[in-house]
Amino acid sequence: MDDHSVLKTTTLNALHLSLGAKMVPFAGYDMPVQYPLGVMKEHLHTRAAAGLFDVSHMGQVIVRAKSGDYADAALALEKLVPVDILSLKEGRQRYGFFTDDNGCILDDLMITNRGDHLLVVVNAACKDADLAHMKAHLPDCEVTLLDDRALIALQGPRAEAVLTELWAGVSSMKFMDVREVPLHDVACIISRSGYSGEDGFEISIPQDHAVSVAKALLEHPDCEAIGLGARDSLRLEAGLCLYGNDIDTTTSPIEASLEWALQKARKAGGDREGGFPGADRILGELADGTSRRRVGLKPEGKAPVRSHAKLFADADGLQELGEVTSGTFGPTVEGPVAMGYVPVSHAAAGTQVFAEVRGKYLPMTVAALPFITPTYKR
Amino acid sequence: MLKFTAEHEWLKLEDGLATVGITTHAAEQLGDLVFVELPEVGAELVKDGNAATVESVKAASDVYSPLDGEVTEVNQAIVDDPSLVNSDPQAAGWFFKLKLKNVADADALMDEAAYKELIG
Numbered sequence: 001m002d003d004h005s006v007l008k009t010t011t012l013n014a015l016h017l018s019l020g021a022k023m024v025p026f027a028g029y030d031m032p033v034q035y036p037l038g039v040m041k042e043h044l045h046t047r048a049a050a051g052l053f054d055v056s057h058m059g060q061v062i063v064r065a066k067s068g069d070y071a072d073a074a075l076a077l078e079k080l081v082p083v084d085i086l087s088l089k090e091g092r093q094r095y096g097f098f099t100d101d102n103g104c105i106l107d108d109l110m111i112t113n114r115g116d117h118l119l120v121v122v123n124a125a126c127k128d129a130d131l132a133h134m135k136a137h138l139p140d141c142e143v144t145l146l147d148d149r150a151l152i153a154l155q156g157p158r159a160e161a162v163l164t165e166l167w168a169g170v171s172s173m174k175f176m177d178v179r180e181v182p183l184h185d186v187a188c189i190i191s192r193s194g195y196s197g198e199d200g201f202e203i204s205i206p207q208d209h210a211v212s213v214a215k216a217l218l219e220h221p222d223c224e225a226i227g228l229g230a231r232d233s234l235r236l237e238a239g240l241c242l243y244g245n246d247i248d249t250t251t252s253p254i255e256a257s258l259e260w261a262l263q264k265a266r267k268a269g270g271d272r273e274g275g276f277p278g279a280d281r282i283l284g285e286l287a288d289g290t291s292r293r294r295v296g297l298k299p300e301g302k303a304p305v306r307s308h309a310k311l312f313a314d315a316d317g318l319q320e321l322g323e324v325t326s327g328t329f330g331p332t333v334e335g336p337v338a339m340g341y342v343p344v345s346h347a348a349a350g351t352q353v354f355a356e357v358r359g360k361y362l363p364m365t366v367a368a369l370p371f372i373t374p375t376y377k378r
Numbered sequence: 379m380l381k382f383t384a385e386h387e388w389l390k391l392e393d394g395l396a397t398v399g400i401t402t403h404a405a406e407q408l409g410d411l412v413f414v415e416l417p418e419v420g421a422e423l424v425k426d427g428n429a430a431t432v433e434s435v436k437a438a439s440d441v442y443s444p445l446d447g448e449v450t451e452v453n454q455a456i457v458d459d460p461s462l463v464n465s466d467p468q469a470a471g472w473f474f475k476l477k478l479k480n481v482a483d484a485d486a487l488m489d490e491a492a493y494k495e496l497i498g
Contacts, residue, residue: 043435
């Protein structure tokens, strides 16, 4: 993917360039990693006011039962994800993941009940595989990639005020609500959710109108364009997983400490217990526990500890525990933050472990996630 | 005398002692620094060997030694406040002082005009 000539672009590409963005290849797309403000100030601005992110590279997919019945679509998708989709109310969204036969994670996604169909949003890097997976396993559904829509995230404590300029009804939405509303007379699908730990929205916009809606939002003095660099430090402070780093086909949802995403109906004794790939392992781990867990890690010093740093029980690097899966400097925390996997024997908050960085063993403390207090509007 | 390397370091030479830092261009490219690790005083550095590490929010980067020499002093101020490297890279944001093994080796490094041509 080093060859920029083969990179795909989003509808907002020219807007990013006009704003002075530094562009990098990401999941096959030419994406803004930062704007002239820089990662640090972009991060802090999002937590203080509002940040606008282009996430159009993500896959927006409609799953519609051939019967036209929501319940049929929901029950079909439940064969691939260990989440209660049937009881999801119209206009509500829920987090989930595709599992494989080993009980590991193929991708994580957001799932919305849109009345007579489902709207799912998947990661850019997994988009093609997810589409093929759904098409292969959901024969009674039509699975359609919405490649004619852009997706913008508007995140931060002033996000509601910024969006109110375009649609006065926004304050009636709660965390994980999804509504279809006209912005500038364009039918947009708005969810009150995001990937920053802040209150905020994700706005799906027909491609031809994406630039005008983005520009209208950026006109607000509280709103700045934010790149992928700050998106990563924001989500890490918020304790949210990045697929490919913190979760993948070698991690089960229970190892990843994502058991909160499984509702009662899909667990042992539930109405629709199991019935998803890897259910034996995942339900077994829910009952019996796992040998390792994803935990928050707070370096005690000032040095960031990055992904793939090895973790040890001792300062001499004798007993290896696991590795860091994400690590950076948290601008809001004003210090380094990380996540990684450790054996359950070392997973309790307050446990000291050591990370190998440039030949030294740096002390870290297992910490509760998230590192910041989220401001979701529940 | 001010000299530059292709690795975007600057050296200010006085009586066989080189004060070393990273250039304004390098500081701009790295973005806001959040962590700096400097060599020990007394360390023997070799040309193009690792001398220091700087980290932004996004990534860690190595700073190389521009010449052979012994570290005589390091700038604790940039360890305490890495943002000093961004705000004043070619003065207050210096990294370390190097007693050069062969002072004449500095002649082969770029002058300011050549460095400016390199970075365009």
